[in-house]
Amino acid sequence: MAKRKRQPQSDRKEQEKAEDKPENEKIEQEDKAVVIVEEEQDDDERSFEDLGLEARLVRALSKKSIEKPTPIQRFAIPRILAGEDVVARAKTGSGKTLAYLIPVLQKLFADSPSKSNLAPAVFILVPTGELCQQVYSEVTSLIELCRVQLKVVQLRSTMSASDLKTSLAGLPDIVVSTPACVHTCLKNGSLQAEALQESLSVLVLDEADLLLSYGSLKPPLICMLHSAGVEMLKKLILHNPHILTLQEVGDVKDDIIPKKFSNLMHATFISCSACDKLIHILALLIHELIQKKVLIFVNSIDSSFRLKLFFEQFGIKSAVLNAELPQNSRLHILEEFNAGLFDYLIATDDRQAAEELNDKETHASKKQSKKHSKKLDAEFGVVRGIDFKNVYTVVNYDMPLTAPGYVHRVGRTGRAYNTGASVSLVSPEGMEIFGEIKSILGENDAEDSKYIALFQGLTKNAVESLRYRTEDVSRSITKLAVRESRAQDLRNEILNSENADLLKHDKLLSKKEPAVPLRDVPEYLLDATTKEAIKIVKLARAAMGNTGSTNRRGFKGKFKKSRDPLKTFSAEAPKRGCRGRMKRKALWVSREVDMLRSNLHRRSPNSILNPSPILSQFPPFSRYLSNSNQDHDETYRDPDAPPRLFVVQPRIRPQTHLKAKLEEALSLANSLEQQRDEFSAMESPDNEMPPHLVVQNPAAKSPRADTYFGHGTVETVKCHITNLEDKEEVDAVFVNATLRGIQQRNLEASFLC
Numbered sequence: 001m002a003k004r005k006r007q008p009q010s011d012r013k014e015q016e017k018a019e020d021k022p023e024n025e026k027i028e029q030e031d032k033a034v035v036i037v038e039e040e041q042d043d044d045e046r047s048f049e050d051l052g053l054e055a056r057l058v059r060a061l062s063k064k065s066i067e068k069p070t071p072i073q074r075f076a077i078p079r080i081l082a083g084e085d086v087v088a089r090a091k092t093g094s095g096k097t098l099a100y101l102i103p104v105l106q107k108l109f110a111d112s113p114s115k116s117n118l119a120p121a122v123f124i125l126v127p128t129g130e131l132c133q134q135v136y137s138e139v140t141s142l143i144e145l146c147r148v149q150l151k152v153v154q155l156r157s158t159m160s161a162s163d164l165k166t167s168l169a170g171l172p173d174i175v176v177s178t179p180a181c182v183h184t185c186l187k188n189g190s191l192q193a194e195a196l197q198e199s200l201s202v203l204v205l206d207e208a209d210l211l212l213s214y215g216s217l218k219p220p221l222i223c224m225l226h227s228a229g230v231e232m233l234k235k236l237i238l239h240n241p242h243i244l245t246l247q248e249v250g251d252v253k254d255d256i257i258p259k260k261f262s263n264l265m266h267a268t269f270i271s272c273s274a275c276d277k278l279i280h281i282l283a284l285l286i287h288e289l290i291q292k293k294v295l296i297f298v299n300s301i302d303s304s305f306r307l308k309l310f311f312e313q314f315g316i317k318s319a320v321l322n323a324e325l326p327q328n329s330r331l332h333i334l335e336e337f338n339a340g341l342f343d344y345l346i347a348t349d350d351r352q353a354a355e356e357l358n359d360k361e362t363h364a365s366k367k368q369s370k371k372h373s374k375k376l377d378a379e380f381g382v383v384r385g386i387d388f389k390n391v392y393t394v395v396n397y398d399m400p401l402t403a404p405g406y407v408h409r410v411g412r413t414g415r416a417y418n419t420g421a422s423v424s425l426v427s428p429e430g431m432e433i434f435g436e437i438k439s440i441l442g443e444n445d446a447e448d449s450k451y452i453a454l455f456q457g458l459t460k461n462a463v464e465s466l467r468y469r470t471e472d473v474s475r476s477i478t479k480l481a482v483r484e485s486r487a488q489d490l491r492n493e494i495l496n497s498e499n500a501d502l503l504k505h506d507k508l509l510s511k512k513e514p515a516v517p518l519r520d521v522p523e524y525l526l527d528a529t530t531k532e533a534i535k536i537v538k539l540a541r542a543a544m545g546n547t548g549s550t551n552r553r554g555f556k557g558k559f560k561k562s563r564d565p566l567k568t569f570s571a572e573a574p575k576r577g578c579r580g581r582m583k584r585k586a587l588w589v590s591r592e593v594d595m596l597r598s599n600l601h602r603r604s605p606n607s608i609l610n611p612s613p614i615l616s617q618f619p620p621f622s623r624y625l626s627n628s629n630q631d632h633d634e635t636y637r638d639p640d641a642p643p644r645l646f647v648v649q650p651r652i653r654p655q656t657h658l659k660a661k662l663e664e665a666l667s668l669a670n671s672l673e674q675q676r677d678e679f680s681a682m683e684s685p686d687n688e689m690p691p692h693l694v695v696q697n698p699a700a701k702s703p704r705a706d707t708y709f710g711h712g713t714v715e716t717v718k719c720h721i722t723n724l725e726d727k728e729e730v731d732a733v734f735v736n737a738t739l740r741g742i743q744q745r746n747l748e749a750s751f752l753c
């Protein structure tokens with residue numbers, strides 16, 4: 001039973017009155033407590049000391065850089081310390097865990113549990129294995145920092161009966177567990193129900209609404225903290241509890257993005273068709289329009305693997321997290337993601353996974369064969385309660401099934417006093433739930449009621465410039481490929497789950513890496529708006545001191561081969577320096593041209609074709625006027641400028657890469673076209689337009705790009721080039737042809753001479 005201690009006088013009077021009243025009036029009475037909290041809240045600036053915390057706890061918190069209590073902590077801590085039953089509702093990431101852990105620890109420090117106890121004094125029940133681990137780590141770290149001797153254990157569903165018994169044998173002070181594990185312990189006798197009733201002084205139900213949905217929880221309790229389902233709790237187990245509902249979560253809309261919260265959390269959406277979600281998420285990631293780290297939610301495991309395989313083709317590494325994986329692996333994935341070892345985590349929403357489990361079970365029973373049915377862990381969940389470290393952006397690739405689901409998902413960012421952002425990809429199918437979310441947010445037509453804004457900075461052009469590659473790559477990711485990688489990943493994780501350090505969760509699952517990284521999107525393909533948006537994200541990242549780079553070395557590979565003197569011998573010539581690489585990137589030409597050049601260069605190093613690429617010779621067209629007096633040297637050239645000779649080799653394989661190249665050529669042609677339009681619109685005496693040479697227009701046969709010279713052969717191109725009076729006037733040459741080395745050389749020579 002809850003131990004009741006000191007209680008504020010006013011509260012006590014209210015409670016005494018309440019006890020004499022019928023049930024419905026009691027509930028009204030309890031709701032008065034809510035009002036009191038709301039009134040008190042605004043000017044309460046109490047510190048942890050003011051709340052009555054011991055110095056060692058305050059010091060421990062300070063070592064964790066936690067200096068002042070959050071509102072929920074200010075209200076919950078004194079009441080729990082006073083021995084009250086408490087139900088607390090507060091927005092996601094507002095510090096509810098510490099709101100119960102701190103007073104529980106202080107109570108344990110003060111009243112060391114009786115020696116006659118036959119069961120642990122404090123039970124913290126949580127709905128998922130992930131949350132169990134998180135709360136366990138939090139409480140053990142606090143105990144260590146306070147330098148006190150308290151025993152904490154966590155019970156996990158993966159533990160055998162004997163392990164559970166051993167864990168409980170030394171009579172721990174605090175047990176963190178899921179209800180299912182407690183149930184197992186009660187069944188196998190590791191815990192005695194009577195002993196538990198005698199000894200238990202504090203019961204915490206974290207995410208209580210979820211826990212209660214699992215069924216029969218009727219023990220004594222002191223404190224409960226959760227984000228919903230207060231009425232259910234009141235009826236089931238609480239005795240005149242304090243209902244702490246902070247003003248900012250007083251109604252549902254504020255629960256999601258309260259006004260105070262909106263500075264910290266920027267919620268946005270992109271509207272697109274279901275099949276265009278891939279291209280949009282790719283555009284966001286490839287152009288770095290959203291800040292890392294990124295947590296992406298999908299609604300099915302297959303979806304997560306499809307996305308991972310898709311990203312891989314563009315050189316973007318990610319890890320997947322779902323209920324199918326062994327618990328050890330899951331915890332390790334979270335640990336590595338939190339440690340910053342990879343930037344993109346694709347999580348399958350636990351609710352959806354549970355549904356999938358049910359579907360599978362039904363399916364399996366229908367077929368009378370469980371042979372192929374995969375087992376999903378019902379205790380998996382990363383949407384509720386998990387405190388992701390430094391996740392800046394949450395992406396709803398699939399919309400959640402419910403509006404509260406949205407709250408919890410986006411609540412994985414912008415935690416405590418941090419800022420965060422969310423982007424939801426809303427297809428026509430997701431419009432209904434999106435409407436529901438907006439309506440509970442209280443959105444209407446008024447400008448000041450927009451809680452989810454349209455994502456700015458991703459233009460149609462930026463999306464379209466990726467269409468070819470996206471469509472081809474997505475076609476290549478068949479159901480079979482998804483199934484195989486899912487099975488392969490699971491095999492790998494199961495084999496190594498006991499030694500998770502061997503696992504690299506963001507490893508590639510595709511059979512082979514793409515030969516030409518499709519990730520390289522030349523900057524000249526981007527329009528001004530997208531460039532501006534990228535710059536803003538970069539600036540924001542720099543301002544936050546986030547370089548955006550993952551840190552796998554920092555974790556395990558501190559002593560890498562390159563540093564190990566016994567392994568550093570190499571017969572290879574030193575690699576070209578970083579500067580050289582940057583320059584090559586800046587002076588971008590199609591890889592095929594580079595390859596041909598370097599082959600030729602090896603044969604005749606002094607030839608005109610040595611790697612001083614054609615594009616380095618002249619300024620880009622857009623700079624033609626403003627820089628006309630400068631020397632045309634390499635440093636002067638705009639690194640964003642397009643190549644002047646663009647060769648697309650029809651023999652490029654696979655087809656995907658050829659298409660990507662063609663698409664680049666086409667976009668380049670069109671972007672030059674736009675520059676020309678702007679140029680001719682300028683009021684300048686010298687605005688005669690240089691010719692824009694397009695030969696054998698790439699596949700899409702855009703009428704614009706074809707305007708000038710139409711189809712032709714290499715010889716025709718050469719002819720055109722040699723006939724030009726002033727080659728500096730040529731803006732770009734596109735060749736869509738298979739060139740032999742000699743043809744390539746002749747072409748380039750004619751361009752340069």
Ligand SMILES: Nc1ncnc2c1ncn2[C@@H]1O[C@H](COP(=O)(O)OP(=O)(O)OP(=O)(O)O)[C@@H](O)[C@H]1O
Pocket residue numbers: 065066067068069070073090091092093094095096097098227384385386387411415416417
């Ligand atoms: N007083 C505080 N000052 C600064 N940071 C805090 C404070 N209290 C908690 N935090 C930090 O805030 C983060 C979120 O806390 P916590 O996980 O307890 O939130 P929550 O309210 O339980 O979230 P959810 O609703 O998602 O379960 C944690 O990283 C925690 O360390």
